[in-house]
Amino acid sequence: xxxxxxxxxxxxxxxxxxxxxxxxxxxxxxxxxxxxxxxxxxxxxxxxxxxxxxxxxxxxxxxxxxxxxxxxxxxxxxxxxxxxxxxxxxxxxxxxxxxxxxxxxxxxxxxxxxxxxxxxxxxxxxxxxxxxxxxxxxxxxxxxxxxxxxxxxxxxxxxxxxxxxxxxxxxxxxxxxxxxxxxxxxxxxxxxxxxxxxxxxxxxxxxxxxxxxxxxxxxxxxxxxxxxxxxxxxxxxxxxxxxxxxxxxxxxxxxxxxxxxxxxxxxxx
Amino acid sequence: xxxxxxxxxxxxxxxxxxxxxxxxxxxxxxxxxxxxxxxxxxxxxxxxxxxxxxxxxxxxxxxxxxxxxxxxxxxxxxxxxxxxxxxxxxxxxxxxxxxxxxxxxxxxxxxxxxxxxxxxxxxxxxxxxxxxxxxxxxxxxxxxxxxxxxxxxxxxxxxxxxxxxxxxxxxxxxxxxxxxxxxxxxxxxxxxxxxxxxxxxxxxxxxxxxxxxxxxxxxxxxxxxxxxxxxxxxxxxxxxxxxxxxxxxxxxxxxxxxxxxxxxxxxxx
DNA sequence: CCTTTGAGTTCCGAATAATGAAACTATAAT
DNA sequence: ATTATAGTTTCATTATTCGGAACTCAAAGG
Numbered sequence: 001x002x003x004x005x006x007x008x009x010x011x012x013x014x015x016x017x018x019x020x021x022x023x024x025x026x027x028x029x030x031x032x033x034x035x036x037x038x039x040x041x042x043x044x045x046x047x048x049x050x051x052x053x054x055x056x057x058x059x060x061x062x063x064x065x066x067x068x069x070x071x072x073x074x075x076x077x078x079x080x081x082x083x084x085x086x087x088x089x090x091x092x093x094x095x096x097x098x099x100x101x102x103x104x105x106x107x108x109x110x111x112x113x114x115x116x117x118x119x120x121x122x123x124x125x126x127x128x129x130x131x132x133x134x135x136x137x138x139x140x141x142x143x144x145x146x147x148x149x150x151x152x153x154x155x156x157x158x159x160x161x162x163x164x165x166x167x168x169x170x171x172x173x174x175x176x177x178x179x180x181x182x183x184x185x186x187x188x189x190x191x192x193x194x195x196x197x198x199x200x201x202x203x204x205x206x207x208x209x210x211x212x213x214x215x216x217x218x219x220x221x222x223x224x225x226x227x228x229x230x231x232x233x234x235x236x237x238x239x240x241x242x243x244x245x246x247x248x249x250x251x252x253x254x255x256x257x258x259x260x261x262x263x264x265x266x267x268x269x
Numbered sequence: 270x271x272x273x274x275x276x277x278x279x280x281x282x283x284x285x286x287x288x289x290x291x292x293x294x295x296x297x298x299x300x301x302x303x304x305x306x307x308x309x310x311x312x313x314x315x316x317x318x319x320x321x322x323x324x325x326x327x328x329x330x331x332x333x334x335x336x337x338x339x340x341x342x343x344x345x346x347x348x349x350x351x352x353x354x355x356x357x358x359x360x361x362x363x364x365x366x367x368x369x370x371x372x373x374x375x376x377x378x379x380x381x382x383x384x385x386x387x388x389x390x391x392x393x394x395x396x397x398x399x400x401x402x403x404x405x406x407x408x409x410x411x412x413x414x415x416x417x418x419x420x421x422x423x424x425x426x427x428x429x430x431x432x433x434x435x436x437x438x439x440x441x442x443x444x445x446x447x448x449x450x451x452x453x454x455x456x457x458x459x460x461x462x463x464x465x466x467x468x469x470x471x472x473x474x475x476x477x478x479x480x481x482x483x484x485x486x487x488x489x490x491x492x493x494x495x496x497x498x499x500x501x502x503x504x505x506x507x508x509x510x511x512x513x514x515x516x517x518x519x520x521x522x523x524x525x526x527x528x529x530x531x532x533x534x535x536x537x538x
Numbered sequence: 539c540c541t542t543t544g545a546g547t548t549c550c551g552a553a554t555a556a557t558g559a560a561a562c563t564a565t566a567a568t
Numbered sequence: 569a570t571t572a573t574a575g576t577t578t579c580a581t582t583a584t585t586c587g588g589a590a591c592t593c594a595a596a597g598g
Contacts, residue, residue, distance in 0.1 A: 010279040010556070010584070011319045015340075022347035031574060040558050045576070047556095050280050055380070064575085068348035070379045071284075073386065076345025077402025078291035079337035110339045111324070117342065133346020279555070279585070300545060309587050314547070316585095333546085 013039070017047050018068070021057060027065035080132065083108075085209065085218050086117040088251040092244045093120050093220065100222050100237050102229075105204075107143040108218040109151075110135060112162035114144040117218070139163040139179050140172050142194035142206030143219040148179075149186035150208040150216045156183075171195050191238050193231055194223075201225050205234040207241045209249050217252060220245055282308070286316045287337070290326060296334035345402070352377075354478065354487050355386040357520040361513045362389050362489065369491050369506050371498075374473075376412040377487040378420075379404060381431035383413040386487070408432040408448050409441050411463035411475030412488035417448075418455035419477040419485045425452075440464050460507050462500055463492075470494050474503045476510045478518050486521060489514055 020033055030048070037044050048066060051057040055071040080086050089106050097104045097120040106118040119131040138144030138159065148156060165174050173179050186192045194204040206221035222237050289302055299317065306313050317335060320326040324340040349355050355375060362373045366389040375387040382404045407413030407428065417425060434443045442448050455461045463473040475490035491506045 009319050009323075011283045011316075012323050013556095014280040014283075015323050015325065018344060022344055022351075024351075025347070026351055027353070029574080034574095041575085042558050042560090042577085043556075047280075050278050054278075054281050054284050056284065067351050067353070068344065070348065070352070070377055070384050070386075072341065072345045072348040073352075073402050074379060074384055074404055075287060075291055075337065076341045076348075077400070078294075079339065079341040079345075080402070082291075082294055082296065082336050083339070083342075084336075108339055110343060115339050115343055117339075133342045133344075133349070135343055277555095282585095298545085303545090310546085311548085311587050311589090312585080315587095 014047055014051060017044065018051060018056065021066055022068055027060060027063065027067040029065055033066070076133065080117065083117065084252040085248065086132075089118065089209075089220070089248045092248050092251070093118060096120075096220070096222065096240060096244050097122055099240055102237075103223045105143055105206075105221045105223060106218060107147070107221070109138065109144075109147050109159075109216070112138060112159045114138050114141055114147070116143075137164060137166070137198065139165060140168060140194070140197040142192050142204035142221045142223070145179075145182065145186055145194075146192035146206040146208045146219040146221070147216055149183040149192065150210060150214075168198050169196050169200050172197050190242065191235075193234075194221075195231060196226060201227060203229075203231055203234060205231070205237060205241065207238065207245045209245045209252075211249055211253060217249055220248065283316055283320060286313065287320060287325065290335055291337055296329060296332065296336040298334055302335070349386065349401070352386065353521040354517065358387065358478075358487075358489070358517045361517050361520070362387060365389075365489070365491065365506075365509060365513050366391060368509055371503075371506075372492045374412055374475075374490045374492060375487060376416070376490070378407065378413075378416050378428075378485070381407060381428045383407050383410055383416070385412075406433060406435070406467065408434060409437060409463075409466035411461050411473035411490045411492070414448075414451060414455055414463075415461035415475040415477045415488040415490070416485055418452040418461065419479060419483075437467050438465050438469050441466050459511065460504075461488075462503075463490075464500060465495060470496060472498075472500055472503060474500070474506060474510065476507065476514045478514045478521075480518055480522060486518055489517065 017033070017037065017039075020037055021028060023036075024032065030045070033048070034041060034044055039047065048057065048059075052059045052066070052069075056069050057066050058069045059066055085108065086106060093104045093106060101122050103122060104118075104120045105116055107114045107116050109115070113135045114137065116134045116136065117132050136144065138148055148159060151159065160176050160179065163176070163179070165176070165179075166172070167174050173182060190207065192206045194202070194206070196203055202223065203226050204221045204223040206219050208216060209218040209220060211217055220241060222234060222241060224234060286302070286306065286308075289306055290297060292305075293301065299314070302317070303310060303313055308316065317326065317328075321328045321335070321338075325338050326335050327338045328335055354377065358375050362375060366373045369391075371391050373387075373389040374385055376383050376385050378384070383406065385401055385403050385405065387401055405413065407417055417428060420428065429445050429448065432445070432448070434445070434448075435441070436443050442451060459476065461475045463471070463475070465472055471492065472495050473490045473492040475488050477485060478487045478489060480486055489510060491503060491510060493503060
């Protein structure tokens with residue numbers, strides 16, 4: 001279980017409790033949450049009750065368990081739909097998937113993590129919340145490294161120490177220095193490689209999605225297995241990927257501001 | 270724009286503002302929100318700021334617009350995954366989809382509305398209003414009517430006046446009395462029909478998913494077009510649907526037992 | 539050039555909600 | 569009967585939120 005920090009505002013506290021419930025991957029009893037929460041019993045109790053009455057948590061009377069509520073699914077649908085990238089990227093990702101015959105990912109940064117917004121299997125289209133919404137590490141995935149490499153220096157400096165540098169495979173990058181070096185290379189090349197960094201047998205090539213002003217919007221990748229193909233062959237898709245990234249960026253910028261031809265920006269806090 | 274109610278707790282207020290932002294289907298300026306919000310300027314301003322620092326809203330500096338943040342997508346993934354129904358229903362829905370060759374929906378009630386949790390397209394592509402996370406009316410959809418019909422009387426009494434009874438097509442049910450009658454029939458039959466109630470040309474047959482104790486858990490449906498098939502032919506799928514519903518309910522209840530909990534899906538992306 | 543207008547932001551005393559130790563209930567285990 | 573465990577309620581204290589009003593800033597109008 002990850003460390004849990006008290007958030008300042010009332011809303012922050014409530015959201016941190018929501019995250020806590022989410023971090024279990026099953027319905028949880030009050031005490032399960034209490035054990036990992038920084039709040040005293042009564043406080044946690046009240047927060048949970050609030051969240052339940054707001055419909056953002058559900059409480060199962062029979063089992064006395066809390067679980068995330070459907071209101072979140074509704075909100076996330078709106079979030080996904082009104083996010084500038086995901087909906088407009090779909091057709092371009094589909095095209096990429098057909099052209100390459102491999103799995104395509106669309107991701108954005110969520111703090112120091114990679115958040116997958118879409119995934120297209122060569123064979124079947126994948127439903128939204130079963131795959132989209134997953135998070136992964138940034139320092140050892142193709143999309144993650146592609147995005148880190150194109151972050152403004154100050155933001156990168158905040159992200160680098162927050163990476164876990166856990167060794168998943170023999171080829172995982174395990175230190176900030178190694179990562180910094182690789183990011184430099186990626187910036188030069190214009191694409192990032194996943195050399196089975198995260199999962200044995202899984203390789204991928206990724207490019208950032210950059211706005212016209214070269215601000216980071218996200219990343220897309222072609223993923224395959226080392227059994228089926230090689231990094232050398234995957235690299236052949238780089239021009240296709242870069243085309244797609246450019247088109248996605250253009251479409252996203254156009255979509256958000258259809259009546260304007262100024263220079264749009266990525267979203268920031 | 271729907272009526273907006275002041276929520277009591279601090280969290281409730283924040284969530285209501287979040288809903289407000291979601292109800293626009295594009296990034297919004299401060300004043301856009303202010304116009305439809307029940308809160309004074311300074312209050313709304315502070316709530317929005319909190320939501321942005323919590324990462325649940327994003328603020329675009331250049332365009333001065335707010336949009337829902339990716340943190341919600343992450344939370345919704347957890348919600349979908351840990352909801353007892355959606356993940357365990359997948360295999361059964363896939364089977365149904367193969368058996369029928371038609372589109373399958375899984376839905377739950379979210380207040381007075383229908384919330385779609387999953388959708389499996391048949392090979393043939395049907396254009397219609399539904400995706401995971403989308404909401405629809407309960408009084409004029411197959412899944413909606415199937416669920417309303419199996420609600421406890423007191424809950425039903427709360428839901429019925431909250432329906433909009435808007436006439437989408439000539440065959441839409443437009444009054445509470447008509448709906449009550451139809452629900453009675455549905456309870457007798459054990460299945461609900463959508464006779465192009467909501468969208469012209471779209472027909473469907475739906476059954477509730479009920480727990481052992483006959484508590485409502487959700488609904489599943491087979492949807493098609495009146496061009497391709499007929500209600501009579503769709504009714505032939507009722508036994509399959511009911512089998513699937515029973516199995517989904519059993520699987521969901523089994524999965525809820527704390528002892529038997531494991532992830533029904535692979536966690537790989 | 540000055541004034542007006544309206545969106546967005548900040549201030550701060552008053553109003554409100556959140557806090558959490560402790561007491562309490564309910565149920566199960568010894 | 570006793571102890572332990574999980575969950576719930578109370579209430580005086582404390583911290584946060586509220587929101588009217590005053591402010592900044594930039595653009596529009598005279």
